[in-house]
Amino acid sequence: MSALSLRASFPESASRAGAVIVAAGAGRRLGGEVRKQYLEIAGEPVLLRAIRPFLAHPEIGAVVVVLPPEDVLDPPGWIRELEVTLAPGGAERGDSVWSGLMALPAEADPVLIHDGARPFVSAGIIERVLAGARSGGAIAALRVADTIKVVDEEGRIETTLDRSRLWQAQTPQGFPREVILGAHRRARQDGVAATDDAALCERYGSRVGVVEGSAENIKITRPADLVLAEALARSVD
Numbered sequence: 001m002s003a004l005s006l007r008a009s010f011p012e013s014a015s016r017a018g019a020v021i022v023a024a025g026a027g028r029r030l031g032g033e034v035r036k037q038y039l040e041i042a043g044e045p046v047l048l049r050a051i052r053p054f055l056a057h058p059e060i061g062a063v064v065v066v067l068p069p070e071d072v073l074d075p076p077g078w079i080r081e082l083e084v085t086l087a088p089g090g091a092e093r094g095d096s097v098w099s100g101l102m103a104l105p106a107e108a109d110p111v112l113i114h115d116g117a118r119p120f121v122s123a124g125i126i127e128r129v130l131a132g133a134r135s136g137g138a139i140a141a142l143r144v145a146d147t148i149k150v151v152d153e154e155g156r157i158e159t160t161l162d163r164s165r166l167w168q169a170q171t172p173q174g175f176p177r178e179v180i181l182g183a184h185r186r187a188r189q190d191g192v193a194a195t196d197d198a199a200l201c202e203r204y205g206s207r208v209g210v211v212e213g214s215a216e217n218i219k220i221t222r223p224a225d226l227v228l229a230e231a232l233a234r235s236v237d
Contacts, residue, residue, distance in 0.1 A: 016061030017130055018108025019054040019172070020100035023047050023116025024066045024089020035068070036220055037116045038076060042233035046220055048078060049119035049233075054112070055083065057126050062108045065116070066100040094193055094200075098184050109177035110134055113197050117220040118171055120232055126172060128211035133174030137206055139198045140213035141167040170213040173197045179206055 023037040037047040047065070054063050062085070067075065069088040079086070087103040089096035097113060104111065110133035114121060125140050132138020144166040150158045173196060175183075183200040187193070194200045198208045216232055218225060 016108065017059050017110050017112060017133070017174075018062040018064070018104040018177075019060050019112045019114060020097060020104065021047070021051055021054065021063065021065045021084075021114050021116050022089075022093065022096050022100060023050070024068050024096040024099075025093075025117075026068070039220070039226065041119060041226070041229045044233075045076070045078065046119045046229070047116045048082075050114060050116045050121065051082065051084065053121050053123055053126060054114070057123060059130055060112070060126075062105050064100045064103045066096045092193055093195075094184065094187060097197060098188065101181060101184060110174050111177050111180050112172040112174040113180070114172040115219055118217055119220065119229060120214070120216045120218060120236070121172065122214060122217070125211075125213055125217060129172045129174040132209050132211050133176065135209070137173075137175040137179060137198070137201055137208040138211050139173040139196070139208060140170040140217065141210040142170065142213045142215065144168055167210050168213075169196055169198065170217050170219075171196075173208075175201060175206070175208075 026035065038045050041049065051063065051065060054060050064085045064087050065079065066087045066089045072086045072088045075086060085103050087099045090099055101111065110130065112126065112129055112133065129138050129140055144163045148161045148163060148166060150161065152158050179201060180197060183204045183206065186204050187200050192203065201208050218228060220226060220229060
């Protein structure tokens with residue numbers, strides 16, 4: 001299945017960044033029949049809140065949203081009103097990101113990749129990741145506040161990690177176009193999967209930096225996250 005453009009073109013996309021919003025998961029862990037990216041927070045879908053800051057950013061000229069294949073054919077009505085391109089997701093996250101990368105215009109550089117289940121990304125985070133992406137690659141992240149233990153298979157502590165060097169990865173994650181394309185291309189050839197895009201770039205020799213994320217930049221995965229998201233939405237709207 002090919003990508004579906006909901007805009008006539010990517011005007012003035014030359015020298016402007018591209019964004020891939022990944023929302024292709026089934027996402028029914030929260031219960032119910034509605035996928036988590038379509039659940040509403042304070043009256044708006046989670047995914048809409050994740051997309052909108054990228055559409056509003058003046059340095060981003062193209063936005064691709066990766067959805068379950070059946071939703072690309074019949075997307076929710078509110079998505080039809082956005083100037084985005086829809087791309088079908090794959091069996092694994094890496095397949096979905098690759099589909100999104102392939103749907104971006106060739107001129108889009110650098111590229112930011114964002115989880116569609118993170119509805120509170122700010123313009124400041126996008127700006128910082130863009131700056132880092134132009135310097136070789138960067139991800140939004142938070143310093144780890146809690147003490148982290150490494151535990152063996154029997155549940156016994158093996159060691160305590162130095163938290164001064166630990167950061168919790170978030171999205172967006174941004175890279176020069178050829179860096180992220182090359183990493184995903186090699187991963188597909190090697191049969192390698194990773195939990196985020198920076199891990200692939202690291203594996204294939206790129207040095208990726210971190211920029212300050214936000215405690216509010218949460219990912220919706222559990223019912224408790226929806227409760228927190230409702231409170232956050234009321235505070236920022």
